[in-house]
Amino acid sequence: MGGVCLFILAVVQSSGPLTVNGRRIVIAWPFIWLLLFFIIPFLIVFKISFSEARLAIPPVAPLFEWVSSTKNFVLTLSFNNYLFLFSDALYINTFFYSIKVAAVSTFWCLLLGYPMAYAISRADPVRRNLYLMLIILPFWTSFLLRVYAWVGLLKTDGLINNFLLNLRLIDEPLTLLYTDFAVYVGIVYSYLPFMILPLYSNLEKHDLSLLEAADDLGAHPITAFFKITLPLSISGIVAGSLLVFIPAVGEFVIPSLLGRSDQLMIGTVLTNEFFSNRDWPVASAVAIALLLFLLAPIKIFQYYQDRETEAAL
């Protein structure tokens, strides 16, 4: 999904007239990259989503076929895969569940991440890099390991339950693992840095004399935060939220390891369709539908970024 964002941003940002050749070459490089590793695979997926499934290798009927009897090319476009998504409640249900999980996780990331980003941006400049380092440090451990570690923490005889039992705060162990809560914890924990970093880079650029001016004009520091700092950090909030929300919608490792077994997320459905059912066309249709849905938040991001660029001029 990150590739989608990147590509769309690149297209929109380079739509101005290009005259300098050197600049073209520089811009061409990411384009070639995106062409090879995003557009071509995307077009293949797009194509497959209109095909029929069949038992073969690959398990997809071709779109164009040379029919020797009539001596004609035949184009077989099938919309069945998309119709199938809407006919089966499973897909719509998982789709909305995924969005709910992603939205709630994004909200908590924002709530936890904003104060952290704010504190780092206001810290002594010498210390800031250390704090940022600490934010990034968990990435040095495998993502999978870190999610597995939460199993150990959350399970019935896990660290958290034992701790609470020993303190006699609870009499029976809490059901923490394999719940929505565990998924939220996993996603918030894993994606928090993606919220903090864009927020930090926004907050760090704020002109502190604006807050002094607000203070001077009679605004209590809390009022000044809501009237000055918060509105000026909207683009950071939007960027961070999208960086958490978009991958969280398609997340499949965290819900598989920590989540409920009776409620799938769209990423899990996609994996199942592709690998277990070997139904490539439906899997592709799920991917395309998800992409179309995620275009909306990307557009919002664009809007705010453009506005900020304009304001900076």
Next chain:
Amino acid sequence: MSSRQSNLKTEYVRIEGVSKQFGSFSAVDNVSLSIYKGEIFCLLGGSGCGKTTLLRILAGFETPSVGRILIDGQDMTDTPPFKRPVNMMFQSYALFPHMSVEKNIAFGLEQEGIARNEVQRRVAEMLDIVKLSEFTRRKPHQLSGGQRQRVALARSLVKKPKLLLLDEPLAALDRKLREHTQFELINLQEQLGVTFIVVTHDQEEAMTLGSRIGVMNKGRIVQVGTPTEIYEYPNSCFVADFIGSVNMFKGKLIEDEPGYVRIACPELDVNVFVSHGISSAPDVGLNVAIRPEKIDMTRTAPMQKENFTQGIVKEIAYMGDISMYLVQIPSGKMVRVTIPNIERQVDERISWEESVYLSWQSSSPVVLSQ
């Protein structure tokens, strides 16, 4: 100018023994100062002299390490900025980039919980005063530097503060606009009767704006006075040198009478006769300061018996209205002389390598202790 002098002498701001330490560095060092109601007081000094820190202490952004701030008789030392009856115009203007001109100006009034109609009325009135009525809906980044400066001014004045602090208010403007704005500021101040404290490093700005000037150096106030007092009667070599340019000669008192003194200046090759008494111990080394525009330069010997010397023109800087000459006197020292270019013909003017007489009136030299 008469109204600028009329309502002086009622103390409005009182700075009592204020010091501010940053670590081991004294930004402000034991400053005591009274600022009168309705005046424009300029804090003048080079960078790092503590003038901005003193202003920030008055605004409440810094708390003094020692000392008290009284505004209108009330101790404000520990009052946070948002509770002070003081507004500040920031050097960077600090306009809120996400708000229109109108919203920027309304911000302060909204914090007081004033009714919307009243806010609109006062904003409109202020926009009218600073001539920005056409730009109400613009964002700060859509304005020119001069317009932004006026928005900042309007925003800080709309709350009708009794005291307005201005941090380098004209520094970001180009020269022509600056001159124009200086007079606008003075008019506005007279119109509204607000007390202004202006921080500036630009002595010309301080001289034009200020009814009084406080010259600062190394965290201390070294002299307070009207522009004329500061320029004509500097109390130290620092002030004489900082305000305008000056020729400084080391000397020793050889005749000390209540009505006049005579000072031997080896650097000048002649003794300087000063037509007023000075208060100084006889053996202490002195400095004689003479402003470049107070020296007369002629090709023929002057009529006076004293207070002149000879020299050779080494450098000429033509500045249009005046020309600045560097004249080498026999001791080798360069003397700076400025002459207004009254005549238009260039060939009549004194030129390079000409031998000239430099003379000055006996009231011109300022005698300063070293």
